[in-house]
Amino acid sequence: MTASPFLALPGAVAAEGVDAGVAGHYGNPIVEQRKLERGEAIVDLSDRGIVTVTGPDRLSWLHSMASQALARLQPGTGTEALLLDASGRIEHAAHVIDDGETTWLVVEGDEAASLTAWLDRMRFMLRVEVADRSAELAVLGAMSTTALDAATPAFAPAGVALDWADPWAAPAPGGHQYAHEAGHPASDWHWIERIVPREALADAAAAVAAGRVIAAGSLAAEALRIAAWRPRLATEVDEKTIPHELDWLRTAVDLGKGCYKGQETVAKVLNLGRPPRRLVLLHLDGSDTVLPAPGDEVVGEKVRPEPEPGEAPERRTVGHITSSAMHHELGPVALAVVKRSVPADLPLIVLSHGIEVAAAQVEIVPADAGAAIDVPRLPRLGVRK
Template structure:
């Protein structure tokens, strides 16, 4: 499905996870400012959309997801994770309900796998799952004013379909020690619209009623807000704690969902095995590391012999990177838990060593939420 936004002047198509929508319109840095100021919209029509209908839909989804969904009000928004039995993230859904239908906005690659999974779990319940990506699409913005200037929200059951990202205000447990969390600047809204209305939104941009920003602008602001994304940060080993995802997508007061034991155990008794960090990158060589490139640290060792290079050790990898309009080159990376928070890091990219200073999102000292008292050792009394 070709997006009408790709026909706008200066539109350059995205590659990778955002393929099918514009990456930018000639100036990604200016587009970031417009998007952050609430003056621009971004084409997210590459995302997938599922619907769940039937009287049992919310209680059914509630029973499988990490988030409480059984009392989601009409017009309400939530973020939910679907985990495997070991607590690893299998699917992430942006959830909204209109009183008759529950809408799940997901990554394009996840629409069919999540639909198939949910369909297998229906059993005898009164629910129906459908992939409606061909009929509906998503447009994003930092303000409803920008969205309203472009296209009205779909409202097939009388309630407008605007998903408001809960990342801005932590409703769950937060590992980050930051009191001034950058999520406060992330006011993202995803509006579901009829797919044939995308042409009207593109026409509104061309007529000057609203401005447009590309996927690169949205990604730069997302990274700066420390906001994890399924398509970029999650791999086959990922658990929610590693990304501070408990703050927006996990209700610790509910139980009896797949993976819940691991969620509780790691939070209460353990530590995340890996952790998400923001990297401020040296821009001297104008190199922006690509996702998947290795992050290394120099091993602590006695003074090397003259001419001997310090020994390096791979400690993680880049998941997302961007050129931010204020901070310059930045990236999100997943590193090992044991990496000290003040350790200078290096990203090996295109044969160049890019120096990186880390900002802890999930701190290296993230500890168990419950301190378990040590029991006396059992042994023979003398």
């Protein structure tokens, strides 16, 4: 795959890590954040992958395997879906839009080939065709269609614009939210992903060079995503993650549908149990100008037993950083996955680059998140009153 033309724009600095292949910033990621948030900028997401499913059985077939209800997905409506293993752990996540003829799945770039191969193995005798279209199609992101239109026209091969509007701004019908409603930052998240022919990237980069629209890098997009508590497969998910831990039941799972792999775990944890881990936002001490990296340890002091006078309190590892950013208003912030048992008011420390970074947590999945239904306690056999 050829290098993105956005990397040739003045000031472009290539991103590292999960967003390698696109620009991380163009000289001032803080300014880029503000312009992106105001709907004035676009982000090159050409490192993403695109998988298409065609055929008359496509929606009912995807519906049968995914966590989301897709059988009656209307053309032009964006949703998202997870594919789970038998234990309910997340294997794939896709941004989904259908145009009446084709279902388009936007995924992380390194997921496209494996998802295509897996779906192809599941076709059996159904009238569906699966293809990895990443080499010919690309993605641009923005907070407004105005910015996208200034870069390149909407792509509509079947007459429906392939603009995926992120449903994260509000809980989806059939979903469940663990996070408290009051003050949820998702209401300010108006993310749009436009699928375009890959050759349209050159036109979009030319529009930036001509001053018709502004380019923001992946660092700006990530900072706003983190502030919106929005989970991402490439960063927040590991081999043990179930949707509840990231509050992903909110938009990626329809609890009214059944008969998909992993559904039993989804229902059991929601109705009878508790998420074993939970996602938190961390406000970080920025005095050392250290921004933690994904995988950095999060530690906390043990509450019991109490240390002897003069003895340092014992620490334990309680989680790890998944994403971090310098936000234009919040300062240094991070998303982290921590153990369920970590008290909400426990001061935390992030061990990063040989430095201890103090962190205060904001609950996303609350520490007391419990069963969605009350199970009556049955009397023990043999006990009489």
